[in-house]
Amino acid sequence: MSEVRKFRNVNGANAEKTPQSVEMLLAQMTLAEKIGQMTQPEKNSVPPEDVAQYALGSVLSGGGGNPSLNNPQNWSEMTQAFIDAGHESRLGIPVIYGADCVHGHNNVYGATVFPHNIGLGATRDADLVERIGAATAREMIATNVFWNFSPCLAVPQDYRWGRTFEGFGGDTALVSELGAAYVRGLQGAGVAACIKHYVGDGGAEWDTHRSVSWATFWEDNGGAWKIDHGDVNVDEPTFRAVHLAPYLAALAEGALTVMASFSSWRGLKMHGHRYLLTDVLKNELGFGGFIVTDWMGINQLSPDWYTCVVQSINAGVDMVMVPFDYKSFIAAVTEAVTRGDIRMSRIDDAVRRILTVKQMLGLFETDLGTPEMVSSVGGADHRSLAREAVRKSAVLLKNELATLPITAETETILLAGAAADDMGMQCGGWTLNWQGEKGATVPGTTLRMALTARLADKMILYDATGTFSVQARLGIVVVGEQPYAEGCGDVDDLTLSAADLEVIQRVRAQCDKLALIIYSGRPLIINDALPLCDAIVAAWLPGSEGAGLADVLSGDHPFTGKLPHDWIASMDQLPQAARKDAGLVPLFPYGHGLTTGAL
Ligand code: BGC
């Protein structure tokens, strides 16, 4: 890898002044070039020639924004075409390419897929999270991606929300500690973090999504969108204490960019929230990097596009993830500046921030990645780091009859549940594409593969449906959620499916002891399964390295994971605040997690 780049901190009282070179560049730029820098289309909507012609500031890959033959080499060539175009623009201002590398460089086939953040929260291990940030950055740099729309600093309050797994947990202090560690890891290795979604995304309430132009879009697309994009209705001291606090920790680490949230606070959408974007983030907290909007996020401000553009930029956003019709965005900003609806000083402030971040990242230099690095994507050292994360993230909720770890006397194991051998379910959403998908999606090790390799001396019989004719000492059933992302995962019933329960019942009848493993992006309602299972493991969405689970199941390593959320007993225990007010106790509290000795 290239040498570690150390950034000075752009944020806070000790931030240095804008570099001289940025001021000189700004002085040479036309209005059109400045507006170009503030524009971010998605790669499928823009030919590289337009990047050069309009001096576009950034291009992104949305979830699944992959080359048609998806591999690290083609990813690298795809991004390079846009980067070359930036260098060919009149002033040669480099493009910053962005992607959602939210659990590794997860769009790229062959990349290491780490556990989603909820699992990292269960590890309670900031050093591990920092190392994962650095490893993710190295895989990104190999494909010329220097900007990660991560980490998500949400503090999810109601896990009917489909983005619960993107946050480290339900406790602000935990999110602050691990979010800061991740920023340190990423930026220490030369990639800009983008802390998101500013601010309060994890506090949105059920059925409060009142978007102007998107409601029908999502209905047409069969989306649920019940919490995601919704409204947070708490007073300012609570809002700051619960949701803003992690940003202070990440800004202290020098986080270079911030993404505005689709959500609103007491009825006012964040994309137009001048108080929170400008007064609080930039002025009070001294944020010196730039704010990017979320995907079509400004469209929700008004049915009128011109109003959307003017309001959001005046509220303080610096770069707009358009992501499709960048020409109409450029036209609207140009008109607004000409008419005096957006001041030139606001444009200059936005561009100064964008150029400063590019300068700090070293993007004005060429040849930042080296061809050899492409082969490091998904390399053995990163996979072994992911395996360490998987074993540290597994939370042992229940363990009676000393069911786990698997004992030496166990000769036959009945392994059941489709999830036991399904890489896509093991990885969840944001894997190769936006929503993720079932099946043999990415290279890695499923739990079935890992157990078969580790326990070669035992007979492991596998049936997805749990139909066995023999009796055995141990049964292991793996169940869980189907992959989803964002509002598509907003659901009001988190009960384990009837089909999963049937698999558990079938295997129960054939074994002496039964261990249940759950793959999920959040706590599920498991009351019916509880009495049937002697041991239960919450494995979250562990990613490509199932061997980490075999490490703890086999007893090679002890279980050490701790719950990053209260594990509720029934749906009427949500939202959490209402449960606490009513004095209802969860099935397992935050911090719960049994340990096992190594054999
Ligand atoms: C893109 C995602 C994006 C989403 C916006 C999808 O089509 O692939 O990257 O987050 O739209 O809601």
Ligand code: BGC
């Ligand atoms: C998501 C963001 C993501 C963006 C780009 C949006 O839909 O809310 O988290 O960074 O798409 O894919």
